[in-house]
Amino acid sequence: MPHGLGHQMGLDVHDMEDLGENFVGYDDKYKRATQPGLASLRMGKMLEVGHVLTVEPGIYFIPALIEKWKKEETCKGLINFSKLKPYYKFGGIRLEDDILITSKGCRLLGAKRLPITVEDVEREMAT
Numbered sequence: 171m172p173h174g175l176g177h178q179m180g181l182d183v184h185d186m187e188d189l190g191e192n193f194v195g196y197d198d199k200y201k202r203a204t205q206p207g208l209a210s211l212r213m214g215k216m217l218e219v220g221h222v223l224t225v226e227p228g229i230y231f232i233p234a235l236i237e238k239w240k241k242e243e244t245c246k247g248l249i250n251f252s253k254l255k256p257y258y259k260f261g262g263i264r265l266e267d268d269i270l271i272t273s274k275g276c277r278l279l280g281a282k283r284l285p286i287t288v289e290d291v292e293r294e295m296a297t
């Protein structure tokens with residue numbers, strides 16, 4: 171399960187699966203891909219100055235889905251199924267940053283970034 175851009179943020183902040191992500195994450199020019207994996211990306215439209223959105227890199231190991239895809243050969247050639255078994259009990263992990271698109275790039279929102287590295291997390295947990 172790849173993650174790329176997350177979702178936009180505004181007066182209301184939540185994932186838009188129930189409303190229909192295609193209404194908010196895509197537009198007339200940019201349509202959702204149909205390829206497995208890319209089809210799960212929640213936003214594909216062109217970014218504009220003033221947009222606020224999440225950036226959510228992550229990875230999930232969902233045994234039921236992996237076994238289904240393996241059986242159906244859905245992602246044959248894209249996934250090395252024999253390498254995934256050791257990760258079945260891992261579950262997954264995702265980071266989520268919130269950014270503002272500016273004329274010069276983007277700016278991370280919030281007073282400080284959440285701990286990302288092992289060292290950062292251990293230091294945070296010790297305090």
Ligand SMILES: [Mn+2]
Nearest residue numbers: 176185224266
């Ligand atoms: Mn989110």
